[in-house]
Amino acid sequence: MGKDEKIEKIRSLNKKIILAPMAGITDGDFCRKFKGLFGIVTIGAYSLDEDTLNASRDIVKRGREEFIYNLEDFGDIIRNEINKAKESDALVSVNVRFKNLDESLERLEIISKHADIIELNCHCRQKEITNLGIGQELLKNKELLKSYLIGVKDLDTPIFLKVRANFVGLYELIKTLNYTKDYFDGIHVDCFNPGKDYADMEALKEISKNFPDKIIIGNNSVNSIEDAKNMLKYADFVSVARCVLRGDVEWIKEFNTMEM
Numbered sequence: 001m002g003k004d005e006k007i008e009k010i011r012s013l014n015k016k017i018i019l020a021p022m023a024g025i026t027d028g029d030f031c032r033k034f035k036g037l038f039g040i041v042t043i044g045a046y047s048l049d050e051d052t053l054n055a056s057r058d059i060v061k062r063g064r065e066e067f068i069y070n071l072e073d074f075g076d077i078i079r080n081e082i083n084k085a086k087e088s089d090a091l092v093s094v095n096v097r098f099k100n101l102d103e104s105l106e107r108l109e110i111i112s113k114h115a116d117i118i119e120l121n122c123h124c125r126q127k128e129i130t131n132l133g134i135g136q137e138l139l140k141n142k143e144l145l146k147s148y149l150i151g152v153k154d155l156d157t158p159i160f161l162k163v164r165a166n167f168v169g170l171y172e173l174i175k176t177l178n179y180t181k182d183y184f185d186g187i188h189v190d191c192f193n194p195g196k197d198y199a200d201m202e203a204l205k206e207i208s209k210n211f212p213d214k215i216i217i218g219n220n221s222v223n224s225i226e227d228a229k230n231m232l233k234y235a236d237f238v239s240v241a242r243c244v245l246r247g248d249v250e251w252i253k254e255f256n257t258m259e260m
């Protein structure tokens, strides 16, 4: 299936709730426990090169979860994880981080053959990752971001950016997205609202207004049917992370039965 067909398949999904990525947690086994619940499940983040994987190892040393593996075995591992995630009956997106594109390209090609979306992580704020100039730091370096996106543009899989709002200002974020817009298909927006426990809807509203051709996933603090409906005013889909960890998913089952 080519990229355009994959985009059509995403656009035609009836289920509007997506599982957001959580490093060290959202793998194939995690996803397949939620059969029929999500339109898309996101696995990862997976670190694709030695430097980034070493950063993941350092993160684990201070007690945070990360996916750790032998990079030599990455092809078999990711095929297996994607296949398990597909048992959820959702499309599968793979959230990735890398510093060295050349070293990661072969792994990205394998992901592209098996997954429905590749999601480039411009979101991570763990210092071991940001020290490499990646994760949310990519939002401050539009040239590097663009070079990564140009490097993956020939893959036959839609590319999404997972971005964090309010790391750079909204105007700068939109400018960076505009600068790179020819090379990605969707924007997954964590409407992160510093110091608040609710989403920055204004950020989502502006991003969706500025990028009407892109598939928009809204994210942050969606915990109920009402929250999801609110966010869907400005997004094609909404994603959830922490509420799934809490086991708070009954509302999603009910939401899926509702006429939109």
Ligand SMILES: Cc1cc2nc3c(=O)[nH]c(=O)nc-3n(C[C@H](O)[C@H](O)[C@H](O)COP(=O)(O)O)c2cc1C
Residues within 6 Å of the ligand: 020, 021, 022, 023, 025, 044, 045, 095, 121, 123, 124, 162, 190, 219, 220, 221, 222, 239, 240, 241, 242, 243
């Ligand atoms: C434990 C944990 C790990 C996370 N790991 C990732 C990650 O690897 N990649 C990523 O893009 N976002 C990651 N996130 C962010 C979530 O995908 C999501 O954007 C954030 O939790 C806000 O959504 P929520 O309010 O539904 O939890 C992580 C969040 C948590 C709680």
